[in-house]
Amino acid sequence: MTELIITGATVVRPDAGVADQTDIAISDGKVSDLGMGLAVAAPRTTSVFDATGLIAFPGSVDAHTHMGIYNPLPVDSESESRAAAQGGTTTVLNYMRTGQYYLNRGGPYAEFFPEVLQQIQGNSHVDYAFHLAPMQASHIDEIPMLATDFGVTSFKIFMFYGGHGLHGASDDQSEFLMTPPGERYDYAHFEFIMRGIAEARRNHPELADSLSLSLHCETAEIMTAYTRMVEEAGELTGLAAYSASRPPHSEGLAVTIASYLAHETEVVNINLLHLSSAKAVDAALRMQRCFENVDFRREVTIGHLLVDIETSGDPWGKVNPPIRPRADVEVLWDHVLAGELDWVVSDHACCRTEAKVSAERPDDIWLAKSGFGGTEYLLNGLYSEGTKRGLDLVDMARMLAWNPAQRFALGTKGTIGIGFDADIALLDPTVSHVVSADESESSQGYTPFEGQELNGRVRHVWLRGRRILADGVVVGDPTGEYQKRPT
Numbered sequence: 001m002t003e004l005i006i007t008g009a010t011v012v013r014p015d016a017g018v019a020d021q022t023d024i025a026i027s028d029g030k031v032s033d034l035g036m037g038l039a040v041a042a043p044r045t046t047s048v049f050d051a052t053g054l055i056a057f058p059g060s061v062d063a064h065t066h067m068g069i070y071n072p073l074p075v076d077s078e079s080e081s082r083a084a085a086q087g088g089t090t091t092v093l094n095y096m097r098t099g100q101y102y103l104n105r106g107g108p109y110a111e112f113f114p115e116v117l118q119q120i121q122g123n124s125h126v127d128y129a130f131h132l133a134p135m136q137a138s139h140i141d142e143i144p145m146l147a148t149d150f151g152v153t154s155f156k157i158f159m160f161y162g163g164h165g166l167h168g169a170s171d172d173q174s175e176f177l178m179t180p181p182g183e184r185y186d187y188a189h190f191e192f193i194m195r196g197i198a199e200a201r202r203n204h205p206e207l208a209d210s211l212s213l214s215l216h217c218e219t220a221e222i223m224t225a226y227t228r229m230v231e232e233a234g235e236l237t238g239l240a241a242y243s244a245s246r247p248p249h250s251e252g253l254a255v256t257i258a259s260y261l262a263h264e265t266e267v268v269n270i271n272l273l274h275l276s277s278a279k280a281v282d283a284a285l286r287m288q289r290c291f292e293n294v295d296f297r298r299e300v301t302i303g304h305l306l307v308d309i310e311t312s313g314d315p316w317g318k319v320n321p322p323i324r325p326r327a328d329v330e331v332l333w334d335h336v337l338a339g340e341l342d343w344v345v346s347d348h349a350c351c352r353t354e355a356k357v358s359a360e361r362p363d364d365i366w367l368a369k370s371g372f373g374g375t376e377y378l379l380n381g382l383y384s385e386g387t388k389r390g391l392d393l394v395d396m397a398r399m400l401a402w403n404p405a406q407r408f409a410l411g412t413k414g415t416i417g418i419g420f421d422a423d424i425a426l427l428d429p430t431v432s433h434v435v436s437a438d439e440s441e442s443s444q445g446y447t448p449f450e451g452q453e454l455n456g457r458v459r460h461v462w463l464r465g466r467r468i469l470a471d472g473v474v475v476g477d478p479t480g481e482y483q484k485r486p487t
Contacts, residue, residue, distance in 0.1 A: 002027050004465060007039040008052030009426060012393045014402035015415040019393040024056065026422040029464035034418060051426050057397055058415045059090025059423030059461065062375050063404035064273065064299065064345035067094050069101045069371065070355055073119040080350050080373065081125040082441035082474045088379035088425030088458040090126050091413050091483065095156055097133035099178040106178035109142045113150060117482060124480030125468055129410070131156050131214060136179045140196035147200060151484030153210040153409050157193060159254045162186045163220030167370050169227045187257065194265035201268070210409035210486045212269035217254035217280065218246060218321055231366070238314030242365050243322040248277035251321055255280060259287035262294045271297045271407065274347055276304045276321040278331035285340060297342040297407055300332055302381045303374055303448065305344065312448035315357055315368035319347065333389055343404045344382050346375040353445035373444045377435065377454070379425060384454040409486035422465040429456045441474055
């Protein structure tokens with residue numbers, strides 16, 4: 001029986017390529033019908049929600065988050081999933097690895113990952129899945145087991161970790177990565193990860209389309225050299241200095257290396273993460289033309305679309321890869337409007353005020369930690385800036401929901417369609433508001449978006465037919481579920 005009908009909204013369906021007014025019927029957590037007049041014909045026992053004047057987006061699939069990196073996972077998943085719900089996100093894909101941060105331990109994923117699932121269970125207000133990073137040789141052997149037994153179908157390489165630190169230059173990464181003695185996290189290891197995924201695809205053809213590899217593309221050697229140059233010159237400070245210390249051509253070179261390795265190893269599904277600069281996207285598009293056998297997807301973050309080195313606040317906007325000058329922001333938007341970037345994410349990493357900066361030298365960009373939250377502004381930020389630039393509603397929904405759901409084997413997510421999970425975010429396009437960290441559900445305490453005026457606001461959100469945001473307020477207990485992929 002139909003339990004709820006949402007009526008009056010403009011419903012955005014990215015799979016069908018339409019945004020029109022239709023009623024949405026929900027039964028057993030799924031969309032059971034779409035059509036005009038459903039509310040009129042509904043029995044008295046059916047609840048009807050009047051969404052006249054609102055836009056119904058599919059709940060965002062935030063495909064790049066780092067819950068648990070700076071705070072204990074059970075704590076972070078509760079508060080930061082509230083922020084996700086506040087922003088219209090109903091599913092997060094969280095990056096997780098062994099080593100320092102997260103669970104602060106090494107060892108096999110067969111022991112590590114069940115603990116991850118145990119720590120997050122019952123704490124998330126939104127649905128969740130995980131990407132895992134093979135940090136040591138034995139992890140490569142675990143890829144088939146992780147895919148078949150745990151439903152982890154996406155993996156990650158941090159290309160700079162072997163020779164450059166998370167927050168800046170580092171002479172020794174072995175202790176940070178907690179890898180076995182004698183092992184190196186380098187290009188050879190990346191190659192063997194790719195060969196491991198390619199072998200898993202051959203041995204498990206039923207999972208071949210679901211398996212993908214994501215790469216953080218920056219080059220350690222160039223960043224180390226440029227960090228030294230920028231510090232010694234002393235001409236730049238703050239985010240301008242940090243951007244110069246991790247120059248855009250470092251991204252471009254890493255993209256090129258990763259792409260050739262993907263071609264060499266016959267890994268088909270490659271995701272190039274958080275491209276932050278004109279040079280990075282240029283390299284990514286060149287590699288697509290060079291290697292037509294590789295199915296590349298290109299990601300951008302809402303942070304790199306909304307702020308630049310002058311507007312995001314020093315050092316609160318420190319992140320990897322860095323926030324860039326305004327010229328790069330404008331080029332990123334050009335690629336968004338051209339359909340050359342596939343999805344928008346938050347790269348949400350809650351680094352609380354007291355942890356973000358040095359107590360003794362709070363203005364020192366080199367001592368600040370990298371990363372900040374932003375999932376609560378994902379839908380609203382893209383809608384606000386996108387509408388100003390002519391991005392249509394369907395393309396917004398594709399980039400926020402459909403494309404990442406399809407790539408990451410979330411077959412029940414990504415659109416408002418019959419048989420899909422009833423994950424729905426209602427946005428009010430008639431209002432505007434000024435971003436204030438005080439209004440965020442995140443425990444972070446600040447935001448690089450502080451003071452920005454955003455058009456529109458997320459008002460109501462349903463997760464699998466259950467309302468988790470009502471009039472902008474998170475409601476109910478955490479009921480998010482683990483998504484064992486492919487769903």
